[in-house]
Amino acid sequence: MSSNLPLAGKTIILTGSHKIQTIAPYIEANGGQVKMFPLIEAQELVSTEDEMRLTQCNDYDWLIFTSQNAVSAFVEKLTRFGVPSSTIQCKIAVVGERTAESLQQHGLAFHFMPTVYSADVFVQEFNYEGRALFLRGSLAKSTIADGVGADEWTVYETVPSSKYIEALHEALIAEAEPIVVFASPSSVEIYAQELVPMLDWRYVKFATIGHVTTQALAKYGIAPIVQPQKYTMKAVIEQLILEETKL
Structure with a gap:
């Protein structure tokens, strides 16, 4: 070298x-x-409510992802229940380029990304109408849920x-x-x-x-x-x- x-x-x-x-x-x-x-390691958080939560996604106007881990966990749930990503019709907001790339790799498009990749800036810039669902990790703070009034779904956990x-x-x-x-x-x-x-x-x-x-x-x-x-x-x-x- x-x-x-x-x-x-x-x-x-x-x-x-x-x-x-x-x-x-x-x-x-x-x-x-x-x-x-x-x-740290991230792993999907499996719940008996997963299938129901998947069917409810299109009841929302927006899904919010702040990490690649959340995307991976969501895709694992789609795969496990045989739900094609093409059935997800709501808009998607992301925090960060890698998260957006991960979505795109699985056939999901994003419609909003903040100018700075942080939850603080996200809540300042994300102006939306309707209902939003934040797909979060177990250690995520309440910044996004509180800041934009989104519902939450914990899809993965972070373990030491x-x-x-x-x-x-x-x-x-x-x-x-x-x-x-x-x-x-x-x-x-x-x-x-x-x-x-x-x-x-x-x-x-x-x-x-x-x-x-x-x-x-x-x-x-x-x-x-x-x-x-x-x-x-x-x-x-x-x-x-x-x-x-x-x-």
């Missing part, structure tokens, strides 16, 4: 669920080494993953200047509980996606080296590249 590439000599550690790790080839193309240690803790600890102490990327407050909390007792915050640099994740880090007196205005993993890496080219 050429030492002239902007991330040459840098180790980027990804802690989010497997979906966010599709950024690895982009990091490697810019000279960085990627290590993946998910601290401890299987990579030891390997992550070994990677952190082996690298000279590792950069850990947090994509959610949940990952920050697990890191704080499991890793910090073994390795102090100050020996590692951090990058974050979104102001809510940055706020979770700030509770421990830590500021990220980058938190781009655009809330995507690619924007994080682009910002790291920009910072390196300034040096």
Whole structure:
């Protein structure tokens, strides 16, 4: 790998669920080494009410998705009950490009995306008529439901993953200047509980996606080296590249 590439000599550690790790080839193309240690896992939340809830979707004017995980869980439910995605006739709002792409991969179009990929901006910009249903994860805050008056359907749950803790600890102490990327407050909390007792915050640099994740880090007196205005993993890496080219 050429030492002239902007991330040459840098180790980027990804802690989010497997979906966010599709950024690895982009990091490697810019000279960085990627290590993946998910601290959280997302899994569909199965309920006896799922079939009924699916049949009620078209009673709404809008469905709201804020993550790829919600899309995946929704599609799993459609598949399990043999419901074609083409039967979903209501409009769809998303928060983020990846969520929109995930929908499109499954034959579902989106009709609204906020200018900034956050729930706060979504509720400011999403003006709609009729009824809306927010398909959420188990740890989602009430920002969207409260902000736009949407009903809620919890379609997946986020659970801590401890299987990579030891390997992550070994990677952190082996690298000279590792950069850990947090994509959610949940990952920050697990890191704080499991890793910090073994390795102090100050020996590692951090990058974050979104102001809510940055706020979770700030509770421990830590500021990220980058938190781009655009809330995507690619924007994080682009910002790291920009910072390196300034040096």
